[in-house]
Amino acid sequence: MFFVSNILLSVAxxxxxxxxxxxxNLGSNEVTLFFTTSARAFSWVEVKGDGWEKPKCFYTVNDGLVQAYNTQNAIRVTGLEPGCEYSYRLVAKEMKQFHPYKIVYGDSIASRWESFTTVPEKMDSSSFVxxxxxxxxxxxxxRLLGRSQLKKADAVxxxxxxxxxIDNADVPYKGFIDVSVDMFARNKPFIAVRGNHETRGNMGRDYGNYVARPGGRFYNIYYYGETALIVLDTGEDKPDTHPVYGGINRFDEYRREQxxxxxxxxxxxxxxxTRNRIVLMHIPPIIxxxxxSPEGHAVKELSKLFIPIFNKAKIDLVLSGHTHRxxxxxxxLSGNIFDIVINDNKSVVDLKSGKDGIRVKITNENGLTNDIIL
Ligand SMILES: [Fe+2]
Structure with missing residues (x-):
């Protein structure tokens, strides 16, 4: 079709x-692939594994219907083996018309083949950016990814x-997703911990269409060998009753649920x-x-709710942001069992977790580093 005419070329x-x-959500047995098409389409993922006769196709199927006539996709690939490399590509057929009794497809496209490796069951160490x-x-x-140990990391x-x-559909892509795709995310996952700002704007409620929410939750636990990563969703900073939220936030109860x-x-x-136990939470439990001020509300709530649990569960490290300092x-010094590292807004953290403990290296945009061995 590409060579028939200029018109078709431009359509294609x-x-x-x-x-x-x-x-x-790259784990030992599964991964979810997120992508969008420029027009409504029927999309799927083809996966090849070692020793497979032919690629397997994966779709999103809900209640007997294969998801189609959409642009934003999150296709779950399951049944994988731990610590194995797989290749995948995206395929999409444009849906020109979708009448009750007739579907008219347009062009079909396929991405190039990419690869990823599932999380091994046993890992001596793991590292994160x-x-x-x-x-x-x-x-x-x-710039910060460029200063990090991205190549060695298991995930960002x-x-x-x-x-x-988030007030339009492009915000998460322009802000951090497209750059991630360019630099690593086709082959290595990122885990998105929700911050208070991602809850804001008239499309804040759609953020889950851009990042995985295993089990339908923004809060979760991920295991990398002997390391547990607990992800909490700390919600908004001010009280739910603050006028800027217009009466439509319920984060106090949501934090109690977590x-x-x-x-x-x-x-x-x-x-x-699990040997090393790390909590990832945007708003820290102590500043x-x-x-x-009203902005201090969440810190007080988090402190009250979570510090006793962290101490009892022998958490080693809490990593946070939010303060820009x-x-x-x-x-x-704090009298707790765990250390807290709060990263600022102009540095990248390289976290290494292994048999000898946890090592945190903070590098700022100018390349200045601070090594912390916990
Ligand atoms: Fe924040």
Missing amino acids: DDFRFNHGPYLQ IINDGHDDAQKVA IYLGDMTSY ARWLEEEVKSKRFRK PGEDN QYVLLSK
Whole structure:
């Protein structure tokens, strides 16, 4: 079709994958591929594994209907083996018309083949790159990723406020997703921890269409060998009753729900057997200095709800952002069992977790580093 005429060429040119693919929720047995098409389409993912006779096709199927006539996709690939490399590509057929009794397809497109490796069951060590408070500055994200140990990392963690508010569909792509696709996310996942700013704006409620929410939750626990990553969703900073929220936030109860969930989660055999225990939460549970402003509300709530659980569950490290200032609160000074590292908005954290403990290296945009061995 490409050589028939200029008109067809431009039509074919127009229909394309315009965001992604990017890996989400990469585990030992599954991954979810996020991408968009420039027009409504029927899209799927083809996956090849070692020793497979032919690629397997994966679709999103809900209640007997294969998802189609959409542009934004999150296609889950399951049944994978731990620690194995797989290739994948995206395929999409444009849907020109969708009448009740007749569907007219347009062009078909396929992406190039990409690869990823599932999380091994046993890992001596794991490493992560952490960036927070990017506030829509994709160039800064690129600079910080460039300063990090991205190549060695198992995943990138965006620790909240990567956008300032979401009021149109392009905001998350422009702010941090497209740059991630360019630099790593086709082959390596990112974990998005929601910040208070991602809840803001008239499309804040759509943020879950851009990032994985395993189990339908923004809060979760991920295991990388002997390391547990607990992700909390700390919600908004001000009280739910603050006029700027217009009466439509319920974060106090949501934080209590997460505390109840975490209390049960840390009782699991898997968690109790895990050596290194790390919490990722955008708003920290402690910020040095008393803050009686409305913005200090969440910190007080988080402190009350979670610090007792963290101490009981023998958490090693809490990593946060939000303050745009850097703080390191060592356990021996705070009286808690865990250390807290709060990253600022112009540095990247390289986190290494292994048999000898946890190592945190903070590098700012100018390449200045601060090594912390916990
Ligand atoms: Fe924040």
